[in-house]
Amino acid sequence: MELLKIENLHATIDGKEILRGINLNINAGETHAIMGPNGSGKSTLSAVLAGNPAYTVTEGSVRFNGKDLLGLTPEDRAHEGLFLSFQYPVEIPGVSMTNFMRAAVNEKRRYQGLAPLSSGDFLKLMRQKKQIIDIDANLTNRAVNEGFSGGEKKKNEIFQMAMLEPTLRILDETDSGLDIDALRVCADGVNRLKQPDNATIVITHYQRLLDYIVPDFIHILYRGRIVMTGGKELALELEEKGYDWIKKQFQD
Amino acid sequence: MSEVNDNVLALVRAHNKSRDTRAAAIECYERLGMPGTDCEAYRFTDMARMLPVRSIHKTAADTPKAGADGHIRIVDGRLATPPEANAHFSIAETGIDNAPDAFESVAPGVSDGMVALNTSLAEACIHLHIKSATALDAPLVVDIDFTTAPGQLVSPRLLLTSGVDSDARIVLRQTSRTAASVNMVTEVHLAEHARLEVVTVQDFAPDAAVVNGLYCAQEADTTLSLTLASLGCRLTRNSVEASFDGERSHLDLNGICLTQGSQHTDNHTRIRHLKPGCTSGELFKGILGGQSTAAFTGMVLVADNAQKTEALQTNRNLLLSPQAKADTRPQLEIYADDVRCSHGATVGQLDAEQLFYMQARGIGLDQARRLLTEAFAADVIERIGDETTRATVREAIGTRLETLTQQ
């Protein structure tokens, strides 16, 4: 079943074109990796899919669950099952993780026509999901990401993903800034939450993460376009030859 | 200026027959008049234009009825039947000319037109005294209600005194359902070793115009915590002054104001470090929507003998709309050399990245704005020492923010 269909997507920020015609189809059950040198537009693609208002889509279309994704507000994209694990999770001093998650879970339930969770049921759900990602119990008593270490922030993203059970999981550089143990915990969480009806986009600079989250397809993004698509062996080739190999081939 | 207010002086004269305190106050008002923006302390608020005075409220002969909630109640400047005599505090109403000694000892009637006007017109001095060497567990709630018609100036006068080594919390809940014109003065005096918290909640009808003077004096070894939670009405002017008249005392002065539509709030604060070894911490925050305006003035005076003074001041403003405007003005006058003083002021908007992060988790824009705005207000509320009062204030602000944060 086709979950996401991106056609000829162009997007700009502050008048500068970053995405220059992206095409990508993703079916339920699949894992796609997007690799590419720094600055090639990987985070831009994830931000545009999630609906960050800082970016302007100038051309193209995106269908998600058969709906026009670009016509939805960021919150409705989340309610429809899209989840972005941020490369740089945002700190929100003064807003507790509990209040933040309660609002997120209940707004999604409202969208689905369900009653809000009772306080007891909500806390039970939090406890249950915390186990999946082995997150420090104290983190959920603190303000959202405030004072979290790099690893804690990334774990917290996966924890939020566990709470919201999305159908399309976009992981933007989840591996950056993680030591090998934290990387394994995050990857395990992602794998355990994998379902036949959901799909994953893993954005990464390095091959390392793909040992843990094994992709069905690898796409190389360079200068706002997907310039190469292959199986998981493409990551090894890239590891061996380096990004210069891509840069030379697709200079312009 | 305003045609409406040109005849206030005539009204004041007609209202008063004789009496010394009054006569002196009227003389002062005659000299000072209703302050306009040419008056430095009222630079951001033209009283003559903003405070409608068409007539002077004359209180009823009957004593207003007390509520069943055990609160002390003041209606249109008059004390309702007070609670029974109490081991911890006393409350009484007197006329202006036989008011207790502490009356007029703190408020600057000779230099501030609004104080002089209040003294000229107040029909009673309501005196709440916390007895020496007592500690009150529960906060004393004083409901200060206004029922007066628009343009009818009402001038309540309150005196709060804390006895030696007393410990108390007082909540002043100012409310109106009418577009009242209010010019209230409260004097606060702390005797040695007293600890007092005063939380003022201003919850007026949207068209009310309120001038609220809070004048405090602290003897040695005292701790005073003042919080002003102004939920917003057409005009809110808070004039807060606190003087250290003894050594080793501490003042916390906190405020949070919400404004929307075309409302205006002017918090004018002045802390006078006159004695050595005193500390003051000041935190004021403004949350502004619509085309509303808010001004903050933070005057801090450190006299030449007031060594080892510590005075920290912060003012932060959150503009929820591009048309809202905040003015902030720190004014530090420091004549001593061994002091630690700091001030900081910011005017900003909600953070776009934080908003997007919340939206990306499915939290709608209105709710995201509300959560972030509540977070902005939180540290002022957290500074309220009394837990019940803190919860009440948090809820009142939360309710008001629901409408304020909607786009």
Ligand SMILES: Nc1ncnc2c1ncn2[C@@H]1O[C@H](COP(=O)(O)OP(=O)(O)O)[C@@H](O)[C@H]1O
């Ligand atoms: N506000 C901005 N104005 C102009 N260019 C920007 C802005 N923000 C990001 N960019 C540019 O967009 C490009 C893509 O960035 P990004 O999507 O973060 O790349 P990646 O995630 O692949 O490293 C970079 O060249 C970056 O400099």
Ligand SMILES: [Mg+2]
């Ligand atoms: Mg990136």
